[in-house]
Amino acid sequence: MAASGRERSRSPPPTAAGTRVKEIKVIGDSRVLIAPGLLEEIPSRLQSAGLKPAALVVVSDKTVDSHYGDRLVKAFETHASQNGGGPRILRYAFPSGESSKNRETKSAIEDYMLSNKCTRDSAILALGGGVVGDLAGFTAATYMRGIPVVQVPTSTMAMIDSSVGGKTALNVPAGKNLIGAFHQPKIIFADPSMLGTLSRREVVEGLAEAIKMGVIRDAALFQTMAKHPEAIMSLDAQLLQDVLHKAVAHKAEIVAIDEKETGLRATLNYGHTIGHAIEALVSPKMLHGECVAIGCVAEAELAHKMGHLSAEAIPEIRACFQAYGLPVAPPPGLTLEKLMEKMAVDKKNQGKTIRCTIITSVGSSVDHPLPVPREQMELVVSEMLKNPAVPPHGWQRAEQVDTLRQRQQDAAEKALEMAQRSVELQRDLSDSKGHAHQELQEQLVEQTEQQRKMELLREQYQMGVTPIVGVTVDGAEGIAETERGIESETMGSNIDTYCVVEVANKPYTRMQTGVLQAAFRKAYEFILNGTSLPAFQGAQPAWDYTGVVQDFAFGDVLKFAVYRKDLGVLRVSMALYQYMSNRKFQPSVPMRAEAALEEGLIKPEDAGKITTRDKNNNPPRIAIKTNDWDQPEIQLSTGASNQISYITPVVESEDIKAWLSLNVNFFSIIILFTAGGLIEFQRFFPDTLYW
Ligand SMILES: NC(=O)c1ccc[n+]([C@@H]2O[C@H](COP(=O)([O-])OP(=O)(O)OC[C@H]3O[C@@H](n4cnc5c(N)ncnc54)[C@H](O)[C@@H]3O)[C@@H](O)[C@H]2O)c1
Ligand SMILES: [Zn+2]
Incomplete structure (x- = not known):
């Protein structure tokens, strides 16, 4: 109907x-x-x-x-x-x-x-x-x-x-x-x-147009965006639907009045006169929405200079774009001459006169583009050029992103290889100390060579090629046993552990190891070989899982959680090898114990898959089967979980060098210290040539 x-x-x-x-x-x-x-x-x-x-x-x-x-x-x-x-x-x-x-x-x-x-x-x-x-x-x-x-x-x-x-x-x-x-x-x-499958930078780029819409037509939309940048960038369903609805409703209204762009529709080009000129000079290193953000701030200055906008509105507009990590200053290397030349061919112009959308407050604008005296435009542009800034996202070519993704996959495969190699080396170490030592020496020589390449990488990094981070979740140790645990292990029931890794506030980055019945296997060994009981003590699952963190940015918080399914509440502790920017190698970090979690949503057949949180933001849990006749067949586990966070350093240009060159050492550290076999961090860079 x-x-x-x-x-x-x-x-x-x-x-x-x-x-x-x-x-x-x-x-x-x-x-x-x-x-x-x-x-x-x-x-x-x-x-x-x-x-x-x-x-x-x-x-x-x-x-x-x-x-x-x-x-x-x-x-x-x-x-x-x-x-x-x-x-x-x-x-x-x-x-x-x-x-x-x-x-x-x-x-x-x-x-x-x-x-x-x-x-x-x-x-x-x-x-x-x-x-x-x-x-x-x-x-x-x-x-x-x-x-x-x-x-x-x-x-x-x-x-x-x-x-x-x-x-x-x-x-x-x-x-x-x-x-x-x-x-x-x-x-x-x-x-x-x-x-959800876009990178944050791509998400934010489009949001710049919604902020723009707020500035020219809708103070309420602007305020929503100014108030909730984090939630909106994290794709909060309610807020996002609201923002989309408002922005689209404005566009629809304008299009209905002026489909063929004779006046009103051209006001949508606020920020685009200066923005397009910048884009023409820096595309594809910067994205359209990023250039528009710079343009909007500059054109707010213009509106003020022309006497249409009060001075207080400018910082308000600037702050809103900044809250989304959008650039508000031009990248270095642009000149007044070149920008004016680009502006001369703008579609909104009539003859030689440059025309711009002029805003009158946050939320309103003149309903058709106005001619702008050339001197006034030159003044605004040259003032803008006085304070250039490297864009927050560096100089990544938008069109390289796909190639980069491919490279990241390659690097992930390489990561697996590396992890395997370090395990082999470690085996060698215990087999024959001398032999392994020699191999390590060779490894180090190779790495000095890599250091030189890392220098090149640094350059690449500064051009905006984002490093990618691979995480190897090797295993956990020190997981406390309960009597019931051992009992049920011996009986071969559900003692399953798994580890979940994700970047805080980026639920789509979630990775999950397989679910391991490590303790059970040990119990089985015990039965088969009559191994002595201490083999049980401290179940030490070894997942040997490597994944690549999507959409990594320096300063991101990596969260690790180990979940364990058990019939009672367990104490779980865990250690972690981590490498801090203060150059001290910290062998292990105890995990904070968390109270037993509420029921979750993962079924046994889904275990091991990468899953997202449920709608109440609960982490994944595993359901277990029960033989109790009074109970439904599937029960949700009441096991314990622990969680730790690792904050990746915020990158400063000097640090980059340290970071990258230390990274080389880091690999040798990994190789030397894998013996403990816990969680390792490995940082991978997109160009597989460097491996
Ligand atoms: N017709 C108009 O009124 C109008 C207005 C503004 C812009 N444009 C045009 O739009 C184009 C820019 O649009 P764009 O920024 O969407 O570029 P795009 O279509 O190239 O998309 C950007 C990148 O994101 C990827 N992508 C898109 N959706 C994804 C998703 N859900 N998950 C993962 N990846 C995803 C794409 O494959 C691409 O690599 C320009 O050509 C511009 O001229 C047109
Ligand atoms: Zn646009």
Whole structure:
């Protein structure tokens, strides 16, 4: 049963996740739906919206496709099987990044569709960030003179900005977005839970546009953003949905009034006059939203100089961008001349006059861009250039991120190898001291060579190539036994331990070792070999697990927790080898004992998988089986857990050197000290050449 748009917004249907869908009308029947969990509901919602193409071409980039492509296709298959059929699903994914947004990719999509006999009754579904949205949207606009497009934005930038409004385009050698069309999507599905796979930098980049929207039109939106930067950056569902809803509602309203950008819509370009000029000079090292943040602050100064804005508003605006870690000062190396030259070709200009969106307070602006006297602009830009700053994220090329991810994977494999090698070496050490010593010597020579390479690495690091951190969770020791524990071990029941590692405030970085029945195995040995009882004392699980910390930043807090499943409450203690920046090697750090945890959610079959916290933010727990007839078959464990945190040093330029060169030593330390076999930290750098 199809409801009208108005009815729908009064009583929006719940999603599978149980949250309310926010709906915003744009132009004609084009509308935006916002809710976590929408992805799975796309097939049914398309159907009830009357969109029933014969073929649906899912266009995506390879990164997004690898995260969400299968899920989306599966949703269509499930829907088709329950509803007696659905559209023929085709899938096309091109390499990620701005460099794909060109004529060649568009032609390739068209040829793919033609060879698959897509006719006018087809539709395109754009699954991805702004690049996918612009490109797939433009392809839909011209394929057989226009077929419907559905947008499924997956980046913050796309959800807040690019997917709404119908602008589509591609880049040509003469410039960005120069060839394109207006083509309104039928429906835009914004599912904020999909943002969880973006890096923080990418999340924040898009948020810059929401702050901008707050500054030009909505003081309340601005205040929300200024008050809750941490929660919003950590993708708090409620706040994020609120921010998306407000920002998108403004964009929709503006687009409805001025679809073809004759006046009001151009005000959305606040911060973009100066921002675009900077971007033209530093892209792709800095991202669009980062340049816009700098532009917004500078253009607030401009509004003040032109007499439209009070001086107090400027620090308020600056602080808000800063709270998100966005740059507010230009990067070093820019000149007034070059920036003015770039500004002269801005789309908003009329003839030679530069035009800018002028804000009048935090939350309001003049409803069309105003001409800006050249001297005034020069004054503002030269003042801005007096205080350059290296951007908070360094100089990482956005388009290198994918390559980096690949390298990180390689490095992770290398990490495993390293861990194995150190174990072998350690074995050698006990086998033959002399032999191992020689090998260690060779190792050290090799590492001196590496030190030189590390210098190169340092340079690379300063250019913004983020180091990656690998964590090897070798094992834990000193886990106290209870009588019941031993008893149940002997009986071969559930004494399972596992370790969970995550970066504080980044739940998506969670890694989990396998679940080990170490004590049980020992008990078994005891039965088989008649080993003496001390073998039980202190179950020492050895997980031998290595994983790479996603999205690592210096200063991050790594949290380790060891969970143990037991029938009673246990005392668990744990030691950790850690290497502090004060150069002292601390052999072990006792863990703080925590009270028994509440019931959790992990089933035995899920143990060992990387899992996220449940909705009450509980860590994963393991369910156990019971033979008690009165009890349900699955019971949740009441075992104990301990947790420790390791704060990675905050990096200063001088420290980087120390950090990197000490890192070399660190490996020898690992090799020498692995004997204790606890948790080791290893830092890995993206370029496998260095190994
Ligand atoms: N049409 C408009 O009105 C409009 C407005 C603003 C920007 N744009 C355009 O948008 C583009 C920038 O958009 P963008 O920042 O989304 O770039 P993008 O599409 O290149 O996405 C950035 C990166 O994030 C990855 N990614 C996207 N979603 C992900 C997810 N959920 N999980 C993991 N990785 C994910 C992508 O693969 C890509 O590597 C530019 O081309 C710009 O011109 C258009
Ligand atoms: Zn923008």
